Amino acid sequence: MAASGAHPFVRYEFAPDAPLEGLAHPGGGAVALVRHSAKRGAVISLIGRRLDAQAQLLAQPELADLLFAEARAGLISVPAPLLDDLRERFRLGPGGDWEWMVTTVNPPLSSAEGRVLELGPEWAERLIAFLAQHNPRTDAEPFARAGQRWVGVVDDGVAGAVGELAACGSAEPNQGGILALAGITVRPDRRGEGLGAAVTAALTRPGVRADGAVTLGMYADNDSARRIYHALGYRTEVAFASRVVTARERRG
Numbered sequence: 001m002a003a004s005g006a007h008p009f010v011r012y013e014f015a016p017d018a019p020l021e022g023l024a025h026p027g028g029g030a031v032a033l034v035r036h037s038a039k040r041g042a043v044i045s046l047i048g049r050r051l052d053a054q055a056q057l058l059a060q061p062e063l064a065d066l067l068f069a070e071a072r073a074g075l076i077s078v079p080a081p082l083l084d085d086l087r088e089r090f091r092l093g094p095g096g097d098w099e100w101m102v103t104t105v106n107p108p109l110s111s112a113e114g115r116v117l118e119l120g121p122e123w124a125e126r127l128i129a130f131l132a133q134h135n136p137r138t139d140a141e142p143f144a145r146a147g148q149r150w151v152g153v154v155d156d157g158v159a160g161a162v163g164e165l166a167a168c169g170s171a172e173p174n175q176g177g178i179l180a181l182a183g184i185t186v187r188p189d190r191r192g193e194g195l196g197a198a199v200t201a202a203l204t205r206p207g208v209r210a211d212g213a214v215t216l217g218m219y220a221d222n223d224s225a226r227r228i229y230h231a232l233g234y235r236t237e238v239a240f241a242s243r244v245v246t247a248r249e250r251r252g
Contacts, residue, residue, distance in 0.1 A: 007047050007048055007238075009100055009238055010031065012102055012174075012178045012213050012215050013035060013174055013175055014035070014175060014176045015176050021033065021034040022044070023060065023063060024057075025048070025053040028053070029052075029054075030046070030048030030053035030054040031046075031048055032047075032058075034066070035175060037139070039139045041075070042070075042074075042075070043077055044067055044077070046078045046079065051079065054078070058078065058086065059089060064089075064090075064247060073244050073245065075095075075244050075245075076242070076245055079238060079239065079240065079241070080240065083243075086241065086243060089248075090245035090247060091247070092245055095241065097240065098218060098239075098240050099218055099220055099226070100217050100238050101218065101236050102235065103214055103234040104212055106208050107201040107205060108233075110202075111194055111198075113202055115198065116151050116153055116199055116202040117152060123152070124143045126165060127143075127152075127165070128142055131168075131183055131185060134185050134186075135183065138183045139182055139217075140182035142170070145172065147172055147173050148171070149172070150168060151202055152166070152167055152168035152169070153165075153166045153199065154166060164187075166187050167185065167186040167187065168183060169181060169183055169196075169199040169200060169203055170182050170183045171203040171206075177211070178211050178213055179203075179214045180216060182217075184225070186199075196225070197228050197232060200216075200228065200232055204232065216229065220239060
């Protein structure tokens, strides 16, 4: 924790009593830690308060050893300003750019929050179809693991029938035991009604009350989502570039 410069990503993404696997810059200010993602497996996260120290750590041979310990390709997340450094060091494959956010405050009450409903496992197939159609990049996997909470807004049905999903979202404990939100999605024809804010607020409030913090990740090109999350009290602590990488072939 200290080697990262007490970065909140380390504080909230890793269990405080669990041993950390990775590397630390000898001068402090940067760490490369193995984080286990439920969907993507082991991810090396380069994080800290000093960008120069992170760049130096990225260049170390030991980081490549950590990346390729189990396979010829590895997944790494680096601060977005170091993407060119990553490209010089490794051969880049697919990936994405995203922002890690955290809040430690209760969100303001949303006007549409009263419309948010709890969704049980019987909604799993409908949630999967809804996300595939309206948010295909999400890492959310409805009811794939124990401990998930799903909520949503449902259109009024006809003659008492259950209506269609208009919005949804989930909360699930991360590796550090803190709730992480995922799958916040609003159907295009219902956007602009405050449903995304309502779902996010309803999922955030219990986590802040229980653990003092809630985290989420969002793709960096989603400007409208960023505005909503920031208005609810979330703050962007780091912008990541995540890529699958392989070692460059040695010449000579």
